[in-house]
Amino acid sequence: MPQTTFDVFRYQPDTSDEAYRQKYELEHGEDMTLLDAILRLQNEQDGTLAVRYSCRSAICGSCACKADGKTVLACMTQVEDLKAQNGDQAVRVDPIGNFKPIKDLVVDMEPFWTKFKSVKPYLIPDSDPPEKERIVSKEAMQKIYNESKCILCAACYSECNSLAADAEFVGPAAFAWGFRFAADERDGQRSQRAKLYSGEHGIWDCTRCMYCNERCPKGVDPRDAIEKLGGIAFQEGLGMRDAGGRHAKAFLVSLRTGGKLNETLLVPLTQPLKAPFDLPFALKMIQKGKAPSPLPHKIRRLDEVKKLMKSVKETI
Numbered sequence: 001m002p003q004t005t006f007d008v009f010r011y012q013p014d015t016s017d018e019a020y021r022q023k024y025e026l027e028h029g030e031d032m033t034l035l036d037a038i039l040r041l042q043n044e045q046d047g048t049l050a051v052r053y054s055c056r057s058a059i060c061g062s063c064a065c066k067a068d069g070k071t072v073l074a075c076m077t078q079v080e081d082l083k084a085q086n087g088d089q090a091v092r093v094d095p096i097g098n099f100k101p102i103k104d105l106v107v108d109m110e111p112f113w114t115k116f117k118s119v120k121p122y123l124i125p126d127s128d129p130p131e132k133e134r135i136v137s138k139e140a141m142q143k144i145y146n147e148s149k150c151i152l153c154a155a156c157y158s159e160c161n162s163l164a165a166d167a168e169f170v171g172p173a174a175f176a177w178g179f180r181f182a183a184d185e186r187d188g189q190r191s192q193r194a195k196l197y198s199g200e201h202g203i204w205d206c207t208r209c210m211y212c213n214e215r216c217p218k219g220v221d222p223r224d225a226i227e228k229l230g231g232i233a234f235q236e237g238l239g240m241r242d243a244g245g246r247h248a249k250a251f252l253v254s255l256r257t258g259g260k261l262n263e264t265l266l267v268p269l270t271q272p273l274k275a276p277f278d279l280p281f282a283l284k285m286i287q288k289g290k291a292p293s294p295l296p297h298k299i300r301r302l303d304e305v306k307k308l309m310k311s312v313k314e315t316i
């Protein structure tokens with residue numbers, strides 16, 4: 001039978017303000033999930049070990065935690081897989097990141113729910129409902145299918161770099177829900193939602209690190225939802241109000257005109273008021289051969305890039 005050492009984050013505010021780590025040994029079957037292992041530790045060795053869980057079936061999202069530094073759902077993670085990945089007989093277990101621990105692996109989810117509510121995660125139709133149900137085509141639902149799979153486990157928040165730098169950043173899951181309703185043809189608030197989501201701490205503050213896509217256990221791809229919300233902001237005429245939106249536009253203009261990034265366009269298009277002050281610095285860089293050529297450049301197969309851009313546009 002496999003034997004595993006579990007190196008667990010402990011925080012027991014009733015007895016001490018200091019967090020500490022505790023190691024437990026457990027002999028278990030080959031196919032034990034991390035959640036079952038934690039529950040066995042709690043039942044057999046240490047009744048004070050706190051963990052949050054409910055369905056045990058990757059549906060409720062309660063048991064998200066970090067295993068060897070990566071956020072997972074404990075109920076859908078095999079202990080033996082973790083050991084095979086880290087090449088060790090030990091597994092390190094921590095609460096999810098970007099949240100305040102309340103006790104051991106249990107964190108305070110309040111900021112997550114506040115942000116979730118702030119995006120108005122429900123339909124707001126602009127007319128009275130029909131007498132009978134409103135039928136939505138399969139194609140229309142397909143556009144929001146991915147985002148509808150979110151189980152609010154907060155694994156994406158746990159890994160989010162923007163949240164680590166700015167606790168007010170609205171965050172990947174809330175934006176996935178935001179897109180789910182902004183792109184729903186029954187909703188009447190597309191323009192208002194675009195405004196709500198592209199303000200301070202909004203979609204343009206995402207660093208595009210992609211960790212939310214990588215760690216989401218349900219394949220929601222929240223970063224893609226944020227990108228699509230950026231598209232909606234432009235469609236609603238709001239894209240150029242934020243430096244982040246203008247930065248994205250500079251990439252778009254570069255690709256349309258030359259097929260690749262023209263760095264020289266980035267500063268003047270993103271920060272037009274600041275650009276003149278950066279001119280002496282830019283000239284110095286050109287002098288030292290550290291700046292890209294300011295002359296427009298074009299790749300050979302620009303048509304291919306334009307075709308790609310067209311197909312991306314059509315998916316929004």
Ligand code: SF4
Pocket residue numbers: 061149150151152153154155156157172173176215216217218219220221222
């Ligand atoms: S987007 Fe994915 S990781 Fe984020 S809360 Fe929803 S299911 Fe969890």
Ligand code: SF4
Pocket residue numbers: 156159160161162163171172206207208209210211212213222223226
């Ligand atoms: S891509 Fe954006 S939202 Fe997703 S984890 Fe990175 S910073 Fe956060």
